[in-house]
Amino acid sequence: MDIHEYQAKEILADFGVDVPQGALAYSPEQAAYRARELGGDIWVVKAQVHAGGRGKAGGVKICRSDSECYDTAEAMFGQKIVTHQTGPEGKGIYRVYIEQGVDIASELYIGFVLDRSSQRVMIVASAEGGMEIEEISANRPDSIVRATVEPAVGLQDFQCREMAFQLGLAPAEVQNFVRTLQGCYAAFRERDATMVEINPLVVTGDGRILALDAKMTFDDNALFRHPQIAELRDKSQEDPRESRAADRGLSYVGLDGNIGCIVNGAGLAMATMDTIKLAGGEPANFLDIGGGASPERVAKAFRLVMSDANVQAVLVNIFAGINRCDWVAEGVVQALRDNPVDVPVIVRLAGTNVEEGQKILAASGLPIIRAATLNEAAERVVGAWRNDLSQGVTVRAVS
Ligand code: GDP
Ligand code: MN
Numbered sequence: 001m002d003i004h005e006y007q008a009k010e011i012l013a014d015f016g017v018d019v020p021q022g023a024l025a026y027s028p029e030q031a032a033y034r035a036r037e038l039g040g041d042i043w044v045v046k047a048q049v050h051a052g053g054r055g056k057a058g059g060v061k062i063c064r065s066d067s068e069c070y071d072t073a074e075a076m077f078g079q080k081i082v083t084h085q086t087g088p089e090g091k092g093i094y095r096v097y098i099e100q101g102v103d104i105a106s107e108l109y110i111g112f113v114l115d116r117s118s119q120r121v122m123i124v125a126s127a128e129g130g131m132e133i134e135e136i137s138a139n140r141p142d143s144i145v146r147a148t149v150e151p152a153v154g155l156q157d158f159q160c161r162e163m164a165f166q167l168g169l170a171p172a173e174v175q176n177f178v179r180t181l182q183g184c185y186a187a188f189r190e191r192d193a194t195m196v197e198i199n200p201l202v203v204t205g206d207g208r209i210l211a212l213d214a215k216m217t218f219d220d221n222a223l224f225r226h227p228q229i230a231e232l233r234d235k236s237q238e239d240p241r242e243s244r245a246a247d248r249g250l251s252y253v254g255l256d257g258n259i260g261c262i263v264n265g266a267g268l269a270m271a272t273m274d275t276i277k278l279a280g281g282e283p284a285n286f287l288d289i290g291g292g293a294s295p296e297r298v299a300k301a302f303r304l305v306m307s308d309a310n311v312q313a314v315l316v317n318i319f320a321g322i323n324r325c326d327w328v329a330e331g332v333v334q335a336l337r338d339n340p341v342d343v344p345v346i347v348r349l350a351g352t353n354v355e356e357g358q359k360i361l362a363a364s365g366l367p368i369i370r371a372a373t374l375n376e377a378a379e380r381v382v383g384a385w386r387n388d389l390s391q392g393v394t395v396r397a398v399s
Pocket of ligand 1: 044046051052053054055056060099100101102103104130131199200212213214
């Protein structure tokens, strides 16, 4: 789960990371009021969306009066911001964050990620932070410095100091830098984050180190033990398909293809997507309905997949161990009866109660294409989709 910049800054500040003074606004009036409250003569108005790259897309503006904060916020509210991280549909701006302007001497980058090959938390840093970080890491990968944290002992101060020297910080700045890294690491560990990124981390004209931007992502599977973080979820920033799935307890990831997938088990779902690709198709989604799925749950999953207007064919692939093929078949039939679809539906069932399942599908009289193996199912779904395409049925009616 992602959170907003201002929320990440609040969490990091609790762990001793210095951040600029700032306040949130839901309206232009509030933006101007917040600016007066903060004081000073220069402010930054920042669109709060779950994506980076706002600076280049007009989502971060420097203002020199409270009325300029008002105008800037007014122009941002209700707009969609499109950055290289939002996808072409963009993300809506419903909150802005007002900060006191900061006198920047230099911009660094620091990121905490889970490095799967070393199975450790890895710190990635660069002396050249700011809006060009992607270009720098692509063109001059050697300018990026890294350190991994040994989990048994945690992040050590000497590692932070070493990094400070590699980044060319002045001796007077080292102690602050160590505190910043230790604060980020503690927040990462204690809040079950999967990513903490500060870009830029700035050294100010008067030698302070401040997190000017902050991003945190959390492990969804650990949210149950962090209710205060789960509360920060902002559905306005999520892919609506994924929010609907999360609300129904289904694991769903939207993709760009047009073959909808309904599968039980994450591993089988991955294998199904691969097999569809091998057969020449593109999956529209990853969907794991889980074990022991009732007919109602299967029907819900079916409706969710069909609510994606890009879906032009559906493949249901179930290997029933805990699941029961007859329940899955009932769910598919129920979903198709309630909401008839005009795309080919291919069902492959194997495992517990497979004969009963096949009988239910056959007896339904619905035009369901059955397949015995995953390969056959993938070939049939891609074949049926191609056949539709060649007949000019490229767009389906959205129910
Ligand atoms: P992002 O583009 O979404 O990553 O948004 P950031 O929060 O990183 O802001 C983009 C850029 O705006 C930063 O890299 C800074 O250069 C600049 N910026 C942000 N806040 C301030 C500020 O208080 N003072 C000044 N001078 N520049 C700022
Ligand atoms: Mn940034």
